Amino acid sequence: MNNKSIWTVALALALAVGGCKTQKGKLEFEKPESGQKVLLGEQLKLKLNFSEAAVDSVIYSIDGNILERKKDTSAVVLDTQKVGLGDRSITAKVYIAGKEDIAYSNVVVLPPSAKNYGFEVVNTFPHDDKAFTQGLQYEGGVLYETTGRTGESSLRKVELQTGKVTKIVPIGDSYFGEGMTIIGDKIVVLTWQDNVGFFYNKNSFEKTGSFSYGNSKEGWGLTYDGQRLIKSDGSNLLYFLDPTTGKEIGSIGVYDENGAVDSLNELEYIEGKVYANVYQQEIIVVINPETGAVEGRINLVGMNTENRQPVDNELNGIAYDVAGKRLFVTGKLWPKLYEIKTVER
CATH class of the missing domain: 2.120.10.30 (TolB, C-terminal domain)
Known part of the structure; x- marks a missing residue:
């Protein structure tokens, strides 16, 4: 392989890595981790990794039911006592300039030890x-x-x-x-x-x-x-x-x-x-x-x-x-x- 080919491959790899980093920067939950087990009654923090300064609104929902509406991406708190036991789906819809982006997570709410x-x-x-x-x-x-x-x-x-x-x-x-x-x-x-x-x-x-x-x-x-x-x-x-x-x-x-x-x-x-x-x-x-x-x-x-x-x-x-x-x-x-x-x- 000549030098020109080597540089072409290297540039392609760099672009691919850069693309992966861009994908990892998409809207997602920082907390909680998907599948995390939590105790019934625990106050659970919901936090996005999204740091865009200007957002129109953010809507947090649990199992399709709206938990809270906000004008920024700061954390909100979920009282697990109110949602009950089992696998609970969490979404956050972020609206910017009329466009929607969605983050997903889920937790399993469990009771104290029997x-x-x-x-x-x-x-x-x-x-x-x-x-x-x-x-x-x-x-x-x-x-x-x-x-x-x-x-x-x-x-x-x-x-x-x-x-x-x-x-x-x-x-x-x-x-x-x-x-x-x-x-x-x-x-x-x-x-x-x-x-x-x-x-x-x-x-x-x-x-x-x-x-x-x-x-x-x-x-x-x-x-x-x-x-x-x-x-x-x-x-x-x-x-x-x-x-x-x-x-x-x-x-x-x-x-x-x-x-x-x-x-x-x-x-x-x-x-x-x-x-x-x-x-x-x-x-x-x-x-x-x-x-x-x-x-x-x-x-x-x-x-x-x-x-x-x-x-x-x-x-x-x-x-x-x-x-x-x-x-x-x-x-x-x-x-x-x-x-x-x-x-x-």
Whole structure:
């Protein structure tokens, strides 16, 4: 290569480097870094690296909602308590002489660390080891239970002390039964992938109605907080349903200090919190249904080890005796139902 060629290549490289530097100087956020994790309630500074003196306006938005309008590019503060948990998209639109430039970032807002609990077994009761348990509730001295598997799914009434099934109806040969809950004189039952739930009369077990799912296309767990049905679908979302019609009216994401908590399954509403077992884990998480924050984590490893199989034998069933303040848990095809007491670690 001759000297002229060398200088030509060198000049091209210099121009390329200069071009990269120009690109790096485009409008972008200096703070926060994209994907940064922040604690709920933290005051987060939003600052652009843009130093152009004369701007017409800057509009900062969170998830498409305007946070603040300014006449310069000085920093603004985001109160994360007001935006809630989860992945939050941040934009800044800068207008100069009628032209628009946009900077993007995002943060993940997370709750404080959850409390960790172990357990003590207070009592054990017989449980039908052929019951593929999906939903469980204690009321009036007895257990109500739904079981799964297509062609075997059922709604049951069970004696606590003996495990004896005193009433049973099939959910339907084509349905895979899932979670259930009680509202007054009716029982609400989910199916898994059929996009339909059913209402039953609590006393006769007669099917009285049905409803279709909304954005949540699968049925996993179900509970009732006195005003709303709360439904899970195996994701990190809890869905709120109208208790009369079953129509979906909202949802909230569930997060712990590490991020989204997926595989939420069977649910129970206990003293203002939602207890949810995590599918294929020996864990129950305690969720604040107003914020989606996991406030507690109950580790049940070692509670039931007798002849356990790696699949189709999972923890899946939470019930609560409101009057006696007793917590019951069982699982798919488990021969026992356990009354437990949680122990903070």
